Amino acid sequence: MSHRIVRKISRADAEVIRALGEQGVATIHEAQGRAGLMRPYMRPIYPTARVAGSAVTVLCPAGDNLMIHAAIEVCEPGDVLVVATALDSTHGMFGELMATSCRAREVTGLVIDAGVRDVTDITAMNFPVWSKAISADGTMKSGAGSVNVEIVCAGAVVRPGDVIVGDRDGVVIVKRETASEIARLGAARISREENSREHLRAGELSLDFYGLRPKLAELGIEYVDEE
Numbered sequence: 001m002s003h004r005i006v007r008k009i010s011r012a013d014a015e016v017i018r019a020l021g022e023q024g025v026a027t028i029h030e031a032q033g034r035a036g037l038m039r040p041y042m043r044p045i046y047p048t049a050r051v052a053g054s055a056v057t058v059l060c061p062a063g064d065n066l067m068i069h070a071a072i073e074v075c076e077p078g079d080v081l082v083v084a085t086a087l088d089s090t091h092g093m094f095g096e097l098m099a100t101s102c103r104a105r106e107v108t109g110l111v112i113d114a115g116v117r118d119v120t121d122i123t124a125m126n127f128p129v130w131s132k133a134i135s136a137d138g139t140m141k142s143g144a145g146s147v148n149v150e151i152v153c154a155g156a157v158v159r160p161g162d163v164i165v166g167d168r169d170g171v172v173i174v175k176r177e178t179a180s181e182i183a184r185l186g187a188a189r190i191s192r193e194e195n196s197r198e199h200l201r202a203g204e205l206s207l208d209f210y211g212l213r214p215k216l217a218e219l220g221i222e223y224v225d226e227e
Contacts (some may be wrong), residue, residue: 005110006148007074009160011054012179017163020179021052023186025169025195032184034179038171042130042222046117049128051109053080055158055173058150062089062114062144065148068098071147078169084113084151090133092117099127102223111164111171113154130166158184 020028023107025041029037062085071081083093094110096118102110109128115135116122122129132154150206153226154171158164163174174182207213 003053003144003146004075004149005070005146006160009054009095009108009148010058011076011161012081012174012176016179016183017052017078019056019183019185020163020165020174022052023165023183023190025167026170027186027189028165028174028182031050032174032182032188036145036156036175037171038111038130038156040170040171041132042113042154042171044166044168045066045116045129045131046123047168049109049130049166051080051111051164053078053162054176055082055162055164056148057109057153057158057160058083058145058147059086059149059151060093060114060145062087063091063093063137064140064143064145065093066141066143067145067147068094069141072098072105072107072146075102075105075107077168079107080111080166081107082111082151082153082158082164083156084153087143089114090135091115091137091139092135093139094129094131096125099125099129101132103127106115108174110166110168111153111166128166131169159173161206174193203211 017180056075056079060067094116107129112131115133116131117136123196162175163179
């Protein structure tokens with residue numbers, strides 16, 4: 001396999017990215033047919049973390065963060081670093097000094113299917129990070145990898161320029177080409193949910209509002225009053 005660093009990538013419209021970020025992970029996941037969600041072990045290092053931006057993808061050898069350093073150079077303001085490793089890893093591949101560099105370059109967050117370290121300092125910076133592990137186990141800077149190639153991160157395919165949205169519910173990926181349509185569908189879903197919320201607040205049962213009673217009957221479920 002050849003290794004390369006792709007300097008220029010296409011990105012979604014900034015307003016579309018902003019709208020997706022406001023909608024949040026759960027709404028987007030449903031709006032695009034329950035697709036694009038990373039595995040649930042990807043957790044934010046602090047509960048209020050939120051991010052929405054274009055993916056700059058990084059493929060690293062396990063336990064080696066050289067390519068993350070290389071990726072920071074090609075990031076543009078608003079980008080999110082999305083890091084996968086060639087083999088399973090929980091090494092602390094990203095720490096406070098790298099977060100400081102990202103802040104200076106206006107990188108908006110990190111999603112890494114490995115470990116991070118210095119989480120107290122990174123949290124104090126309000127730099128959003130989603131990771132598989134927290135570990136002080138350090139890394140090398142000697143292995144070849146690639147930047148801005150298609151990767152698989154936490155079970156999800158991520159391509160350079162795809163939209164990454166992260167919050168307390170996890171991380172979801174929206175293909176760059178469909179981002180505008182998914183933002184439209186997400187907005188429509190939010191409107192429908194507000195209508196549902198009003199019915200439920202008024203005391204209407206979800207069984208009736210969602211038309212679920214026929215399904216109970218179809219499944220042969222009976223109501224029985226105990227004597």
